[in-house]
Amino acid sequence: MTNAEIINGVEPVKHGFQNFEYAAADIVLAASFNSAGNRAILCSADHKIRVYNIDGNKAWTLADLWRGHDAEVLDVQWIAPTLGQFFATIGGDNKFKLWREETSQLFKSGRRFRCIFSQSPPNHASYVSFGTKTINDDVFLATLTHDGLLSLLEPEDTESLTSWSQKDSIYPFGSHPRGTEARFRLSIQQSEGPSSNALFAGIDPTALSLAVSAMNSIKIYRAIKPTERANYQFYEMHDMHTDTALINEIAWAPGCLRPFDVIAAACDDGTVRIFKVDTPHDSDGSGRALAAKPSQSTGPPKANSVASRNAPSGIGAGLAGMSRTSAPRGGMVNEVKHESKQVAMLEHDDKQPVWKIKWIHDGSALASTGDNGKVHMWRESVGGNYTEFAETGPA
Template sequence: MAPSDDDFQAQLNDVSRKLALPSFLKDLTPSRLPSQAASDASGSSPKDRDGPAHRRARSFASPLHDTHAGHEPDYLQSFDAESLRLSVSLLLAASNVSEDGYAELCSSEEKARRAWVKMAATAAFSVFDHGHQDLVLAVDFNFFGTRMVTASSDHRVKVWDRRDDAWTLVDSWRAHDAEVVDVKWNGPFMGEVIGTIGEDGYFKLWQEDVTEIANSGRRFKLIYRQVSETKVPFMSLDFKNIMQETWIALVTRDGVLTVLEPVDHGNFSGEWHVIAHKQIIQPPPPPSEERSFRVCFHHEQLPCWTAIQAGLDRRALSFAVVAMDVVKVFRTDKNRRPYIAAELTGARNIIRDVAWANGSMRGTDIIATASKDGMIRIYELSTPEPSHAPSTLAAPAVQETQPSPRNRARNAPSGIGAGLAGASRIGDAVDHDQDPGRVKHAVKMVAELASNHGAVWRVSWSQMGDLLVSTGDDGAIRTWKKASDNRWLEYAEIEPYKGQ
């Protein structure tokens, strides 16, 4: 007899409470999400797991297992093996499954993952003519994976919709008066907004007007633009969203970092307040030297829980900035002033990309870099617990010593503001009178992977933060996974497309 919905909810709440204990959270691996694991494993016996209440909870917690809906959402791009292992472990505690049964389930999971990777390698690519008149320099997908934007040396940007397993052109327009070097979608909560940067020195925001005819060249309207203050073109941009709030990070080819926040988060065409404006490398590299500067936000809603426990503001912005052969990791304190929390070193040539993995509940931050020296490096950032830190996850309430930047911005002019005073100082892992909420991070390089790409150009994490994807000079796509002995191993390889 299946349990009632009330009985099931009581069991679910009990498991959720146990999963929230710090002692449990410290042992989590990158993609073991407690909310999903609790829902997948809270049935009291194997026969109960097929009950309607369990199916509802399972599909709510993990769209990957939503079989009764009749289709798999387009945005699912990773197979969540770590959460499955955790679910099985919790299930064993609630039932009489033997150790042999557990081993069989683990083996089945591994076979399923390999089958998924093989399927992705053979059937996931759509080859089509992008129609640009020059090299495509940047590509980005929206949050759901249903739309794609391409940017090219031909000065144009194109937006594509995925329909019936094919990509259909929505619109194409001249976005800059020079090469478009980077493009990003904003998050899903503020309409269809795209950010672009070009060699003409401009950063621009474009918003879709659905009343315009498709392929008219007028469907995406320019709503904001800003020129580089140093007259040196921007090299990289990224968006950060916390629900309906948005921030933008930009870095120029001479290493000037700018972080912007709209005065009114509902109006991107209005004034923008400058949170940070800082030269991140002194002196800037000479013009004859190859330059590499990139910026990447930590995209989750909350920072790592151990950093919050040590005093970091729950709403802190976190972003990693490539400065030639070093990555500087920034956080913002309780007054929204950025500071350098850690530096990632060890590269033997310039770093061409950086990616910050999701998984705040694991207790550490994981960042990967791609280097021209042919290596992929993975770093773990931990937060040493201060001796007098609070015993709960909640950060202590601290009264701000000055109005927040968001309130100050309503009377502040737009554009590039004053430099970032004291931004490079690393605070202690406790609140300061003048700089509350600054924490230190201990950095450890946990893997240095020979990529076989030649020079590595890009790295990217799966949504769950358990798979790393890389590409480089050889054109192949490689997937990396953490093994049970904590080594990072190449898991799958997709050969470059060899079409005509």
């Protein structure tokens, strides 16, 4: 093997771990694999986006590299492959961007992927989290800003995805002033529809399900159309907590192996907490209990009060703002009782904060990583228990 084939002193392994060619000049902040597992994106603090393909020798090679944002690139997600090669990013420049592959452009030209849609938050607060969902040819986008504004968008043209319209927006935890560190995150359920128990309990089959977190709280929302011609609207269904542990990331388990829902939370105390979310119902769904808390649709605040402008910054301000939830929305739609229970608490040995979690495609296993740089992999066993089956990273 020649020196040219050795990267940072490490020889690439054909069927094992491999260093990526032209690795980022700064810390990698986000990564995403496509559904086929043959493409990957790395986004980093050097403002760059790097796309990699697997070649005929099963090695990862650079497909293209370009400056994607005018600040660090914070998150990236592929959008359904049935629509073409699309992916989305958010950056520290307060931009959400949607990218499409231009097959007429050469690889490594810096023009292989083109930005076809760019948007800044209407409230001038940076994006901190987003999620996409595709059902057949329908695409949905949910965004969450640093001050807690949750928005749902749909494309005006599902083929081009070049223009989007907002369907609803709310503040699940109330509007938080500048300087608040509430750690807002969101995760969209990726299954085609709600879980079977939720359907039996009366949830609309076309409902979109998502979880939103702040501090030590997770709220479950269903986006539902009150009438056939109406836009989707957010309805708060449930609220659960991780006692005092602050939440850094949440992930709704995919797949349809279970009749209920499972949500994982990566926490600041070095744990990953697994929650079971269920909807009690009679066998025919006729005896469902009504317990939903609809939320008031709201746009960004027109002006902050003097109290808001002078509010304390940091975690204390986040805790103080947790009680400022959305006002009740008129009309009740599919009010179905939800129940939750923490069923597992997975611990990292060093007790350092856990920052990222990711489920595999069927929701039977997940990976987590924290401050020590190690990746821990957990699998659900018989009886609903979770055991660690692999670990990789620095010694």
